[in-house]
Amino acid sequence: MLKDLITPENANVFVGKLGDILEKAIDKPLGYAINWGRIWSLWPVHIETACCSVEFGAASSPRYDVERFGIIEAFGSLRQCDLVVVQGTITRKMAPRLRLVYDQMPEPKYVIAMGACAITGGLYFDSYNVLPGIDGVIPVDVYVPGCPPRPETLIQGCILLQEKIKRMKARKFV
């Protein structure tokens, strides 16, 4: 396939199409392996937005130990992270910062909305400073309900995200 494409005349065109060609070549044989790699090394960003961070901390404590499911504790740099766990209420002051953090992360990136506040505003649905959910700020992959969710619920949400990644097309992000 590659032999037909590369000629001295269209070498520049080929470079431009390299991404497409690689995507097509990689998707079938390597897609599974790439997704497998993504599933077991999810690095969450260390951004705490509200009180759900208590249960997020408890999830990495010895009793629950989210690390055994491939979710590493939140201590990476933004450029190495691929998971945002939005830990609770998003206020009008925090929302632009959350968007900024999300935009700075490289693809692929996934979002878990943790807690009722991150999903719909929760208990603070009628507060003047709270956004009714984070859907308007960043796209969400998995919703984890609860106020706050128990660590088990958060772990289940992470496993759901891994299931979702397994079925995603790997080439989308190459």
Next chain:
Amino acid sequence: MTTEIMPGLALQKVDERIMTLNVGPQHPGSGHMRIVVQIDGDYIVACDPDPGYVHRGEEKMAEYRNYITNIPHLERPVIHDSCNVLYPYVLGAEELLGIEVPERAKYIRVIASELNRCIYIMYWLAIYGIFLGHSTMFMWPAGDREFLIDLMEKMSGARVTHAHFVPGGVRNDLPPNFEDVCLRQVNYFEKRIKEYAAVFYDNPILISRTQDTGVLSKQDAIRLGTTGSVLRASGVDYDLRVKEPYDVYDELDIHTNVMKEGDAYARSRIPWLDMMESCNIIRQALQKMPKSGSVRTKLKPNPKTKVPATVYKRVESGRGSLGCYIVSDGKTEPYRLKLSVPSFRNLIALPYLLKGEKLGNMPSVYWSLNYWPVEADR
């Protein structure tokens, strides 16, 4: 030069030697807040804390909810200390509504409040440990606090947000056999936290990082209005459980831990000593508690306050004195509710403590203030 990205993030001209650093809100050492520090080389010349990232308008929300439906959202500021943060509101509402609390309920409240204080301090200790780079000190407290959370879960049914205190008592009676389990767990817990001395408090690395760092003198501690463990670490003997006892604290024998140094080490040690004192209080309360009886004076639905009145109640929470000021105009909702939170009062000391410190000492000073950003923002 200045391109306005968003409010508070604009570039500004400063001295060539001075560099401005934003620490937070996305930073492994900040939490839900931002600290703007100006550094000259490695030394901090000025520091400007910027809280308010979790301002959810709790006080305004309280004005359109009645006295019972105010309970769940008023404990959210500090969910891992939820009994203590709700305590002043419940005491105030009881005075406004004019209800008596059964004796057994008062003891259950004391036990729940002390258990919550331990749960809070253990979480704080875990965070303090991990931000100083001490991973063992994250794992040990985070694991040990689960035993106390189990106790609270037995008592109230929820892991962290208990909503257990209601005006008129507590929501449920203790489950059967709770006293024995509680005593056993608390004894084990006390034995366990004593081991922290060897791994954390007597650790030469911790001592070298925190001793003589961020020293707050006794005069400054009083002048800046700090409270709780910060105040007691600076040599002021002040504990509301002793000075202004509420519920049944006057019947219990409470020792106040005071240290004179006022540095970050003293501030990190005082909460640890407080936990041992909490264990003592729980044991005393379990002994003195009436074995049976009512735990709740039932209220009418939608209770009204009798007359227009104001009330100010405060309790000693895991961080310091926590006050709640309620103005009532005789309706079913409070006219105005104000929370006076210890986190915000301790935060005021931060710019004074950080001036002249090395940047590397910032986490050890900042977290030693026993500060929880969500509470400060309300």
